[in-house]
Amino acid sequence: MDLFDTLVERLLAGGRATRDEARAVLACADGDLLDVVAAAGRVRRHFFGDRVKLNYLVNLKSGRCPEDCGYCSQRLGATSGALSYTWLGPRQAADAASAGVAAGAKRVCLVASGRGPTDRDIDRVARTVDAIRERHESVEVCACLGLLGDGQAERLREAGVNSYNHNLNTAGERYADICTTHTYADRASTVRRARAGGLSACSGLIAGMGESDDDLVDVAFALADLAPDSVPVNFLIPFDGTPMAGRWELTPQRCLRILAMVRFVFPDVEVRVAGGREIHLRSLQPLALHVANAIFLGDYLTSEGQAGRADLDMIADAGFVVEAAGEPTLPAARRAAGVPVGAGGSPAPARADLVRLRRRGAGTELPPNA
Structure with a gap:
C-alpha cells in the first residue's frame, strides 16, 4: 500500500494521479480494497470534510428520444416501458424541485430527453428556472438537455442556469459501440460550449457497459482534460428493451x-455517485460516501431510486452531514481564502426485479423526505 500512501500525499499537496496509478486502483485485490477506500477517503475529507451534496432530478420531458444510445430506456426503438410525456409546465417543474429542496437538495437538475434543445426549448427552461427561483433563490440549477448549439449556453446562463451536464460516458475509441446517432466529439464539444458560455461543466461516465480498465482510465483522463466542476459516476442500469438488457x-x-480511481483523478472536484448505485453497490453504499462527496436524492429519470428518507438516514449513519443550499463547497471556500488545492469479480445475479421503472411523473407524488 506504499503506492497509495505516496499518491495521497501528492494529491493533498496539489498533485494528481498518473494513468498507471489509476490502473493500479482498478486492479487492486479484494483484500486491499478497504485500504484503497480509506486512502480515497483521506483525499475526500481533506477537500470536502464531512459534507455530502444532494442533487435532485426533475425530468422535464421523458421518452421519444431520436438518439440510439444503447444504455438508455428512452432511446429510439426502446421497448422498456419507461414513462413518456411532453414538457412539464413551469409550475409543475417547480413543485417537483421544491420536493427535493425540502429534503435538503442543494442542486436541482433539469433534464429533457432529445438530441438537443431548440430555441423554444431554451425559452421553456428559462420560464421553469424563473418559477424555481421565485421559491428557492439560492438553489443551484443544472440543465441537461443534450447537444448544445451556438449561443445556447449563454442563453441558459442568462436565464439563471448555473451548470450544464453532458456526460462523455465512455472512452472515445469505443463510443461508436454504444451510440451511432452522434459522436464522442459531439459530446466533448458540448462540454466545451457549456464552459465557454459561462456555465459550470458537469460531465461523467457510465461503468458496466463492457469497458476495460484502460477504457475507464481513458475516459477519466479525457474528462480531466475538459476540467469539469462535477463528475457523476453512473453504473449501468440494464433496462429490459434496450441493447444492454441483462448486462450485469x-x-x-x-x-x-x-x-476511488475517479476520486484520485479528481481530488478536489465534486464526485457524485449517480444512477445505479442502489442495485450495484447494494449494502456497500455507505462506503461510497467515504469516496464520493455527492449523490442523487431519491428517484432517477426513468427508474426508482432508494427512498429519500433512506438516503438521508444513510448519510447521517455514516457520520456525514448534508451540505446546505448557498453554502460554498470546501474547495471553493479554500480558493476564495487563497489556500491552494489540487488540479482538477463474479457478476451479480441478473435479477430484473432490482430495476424498478418509475411509474410517476416528475416526482411530485413522492417527496424524497417522506
Missing part, C-alpha cells in the same frame, strides 16, 4: 474501485 457485469467491489 459490476460487483460492489468493482464499483468502489471505480469511484
Whole structure:
C-alpha cells in the first residue's frame, strides 16, 4: 500500500494521479480494497470534510428520444416501458424541485430527453428556472438537455442556469459501440460550449457497459482534460428493451474501485455517485460516501431510486452531514481564502426485479423526505 500512501500525499499537496496509478486502483485485490477506500477517503475529507451534496432530478420531458444510445430506456426503438410525456409546465417543474429542496437538495437538475434543445426549448427552461427561483433563490440549477448549439449556453446562463451536464460516458475509441446517432466529439464539444458560455461543466461516465480498465482510465483522463466542476459516476442500469438488457457485469467491489480511481483523478472536484448505485453497490453504499462527496436524492429519470428518507438516514449513519443550499463547497471556500488545492469479480445475479421503472411523473407524488 506504499503506492497509495505516496499518491495521497501528492494529491493533498496539489498533485494528481498518473494513468498507471489509476490502473493500479482498478486492479487492486479484494483484500486491499478497504485500504484503497480509506486512502480515497483521506483525499475526500481533506477537500470536502464531512459534507455530502444532494442533487435532485426533475425530468422535464421523458421518452421519444431520436438518439440510439444503447444504455438508455428512452432511446429510439426502446421497448422498456419507461414513462413518456411532453414538457412539464413551469409550475409543475417547480413543485417537483421544491420536493427535493425540502429534503435538503442543494442542486436541482433539469433534464429533457432529445438530441438537443431548440430555441423554444431554451425559452421553456428559462420560464421553469424563473418559477424555481421565485421559491428557492439560492438553489443551484443544472440543465441537461443534450447537444448544445451556438449561443445556447449563454442563453441558459442568462436565464439563471448555473451548470450544464453532458456526460462523455465512455472512452472515445469505443463510443461508436454504444451510440451511432452522434459522436464522442459531439459530446466533448458540448462540454466545451457549456464552459465557454459561462456555465459550470458537469460531465461523467457510465461503468458496466463492457469497458476495460484502460477504457475507464481513458475516459477519466479525457474528462480531466475538459476540467469539469462535477463528475457523476453512473453504473449501468440494464433496462429490459434496450441493447444492454441483462448486462450485469459490476460487483460492489468493482464499483468502489471505480469511484476511488475517479476520486484520485479528481481530488478536489465534486464526485457524485449517480444512477445505479442502489442495485450495484447494494449494502456497500455507505462506503461510497467515504469516496464520493455527492449523490442523487431519491428517484432517477426513468427508474426508482432508494427512498429519500433512506438516503438521508444513510448519510447521517455514516457520520456525514448534508451540505446546505448557498453554502460554498470546501474547495471553493479554500480558493476564495487563497489556500491552494489540487488540479482538477463474479457478476451479480441478473435479477430484473432490482430495476424498478418509475411509474410517476416528475416526482411530485413522492417527496424524497417522506
